[in-house]
Amino acid sequence: MQYQRFIRIFIVFGIGIFFIHTFLFHFWSLSSSFITTNNCLKSLFESDNFICESDNLWNERKILYQIQDKLNMEKLPNSKYFYTNWEPNFHCSHAQRVGKMGAGGKWVCDLFRLKSRSDCLIYSTGSEGEFSFEIQMKQFLPNCEIHTFDMSLYKCPNDVCIFHQIILGNGIFPQGSKTWQMIIEELGHKNRLIDLFQINIEGFVYNFIPSIFKLSNNSFPRQILVEMHSNNIPSTREFLELLRRNNYVIFNKEPNLVMGPEYFDFTFLKLNSQFFQ
Secondary structure (H helix, E strand, C coil): CHHHHHHHHHHHHHHHHHHHHHHHHHHHHHHHHHHHHHHCHHHHHHCCCCCCCCHHHHHHHHHHHHHHHHHHCCCCCCCCHHHHCCCCCCCCCCCEEECCCCECEEEECCHHHHCCCCCCEEEEECCCCCCHHHHHHHHHCCCCEEEEEECCCCCCCCCCCEEEECCECCCCCCCCCECHHHHHHHCCCCCCCCCEEEECCHHHHHHHHHHHCCCCHHHCCCEEEEEEECCCHHHHHHHHHHHHHCCEEEEEEEECCCCCCCEEEEEEEECCHHHHC
16 A cells, blocks of 8 residues: 555655756846847847847957958058958858859858848849859748849749849940849849849949949848959949948958969848947
């Protein structure tokens, strides 16, 4: 009898411990989620709902940005302009290279943050029929709608992207070109956030990108991945300062060793104006 009583007490005690453990685990999980979400309100606001991290880490980011931004403004003379000018001033903890190895691949900031976006939208230009960037983006982010643009006619791989034969420019040069406003209106994307804009159109970048900033802030891409040429230093400097004035930070800079020292890939991330205060 005493043995059976002992067994019953032991079972009841074990069940009680199990329920207490389960309750505490769920309480801790909910509390942690609440604390985490509320502890990153500043970074969420100042990154336009892209990055969630503690205020301490975010404030450290701002300090490092200010230090490097000041150095970037020094404009050091060098015939190889990008060797001593415009270094990255922001860090993406989960930056990822997308596309083929070598020329053609691009660094993207924290790709995983786009997985939850049901209306994710990506533009890619100037790949000349080489679709490794689009293919990998679709593999990583099947939820994303991808549009590819080129002045020549190509065909996107099945179920990867939608191709458009378009010349990008300022509407006047190159002849027959279309501006950013013309493109997003024709595609019905005027009121949608473009998460990534990958652009490689050689020397026409400086003619096309400024047309983006003639529209409202809501139409600016969150990330701009661009190959830049420093052959014309005043135009290059003016272009980079334009991005800076419109709240873009540099999180990656990569030399194109095949093309030469004047060719670099840059990746920019747009933040809220409050980040720079």
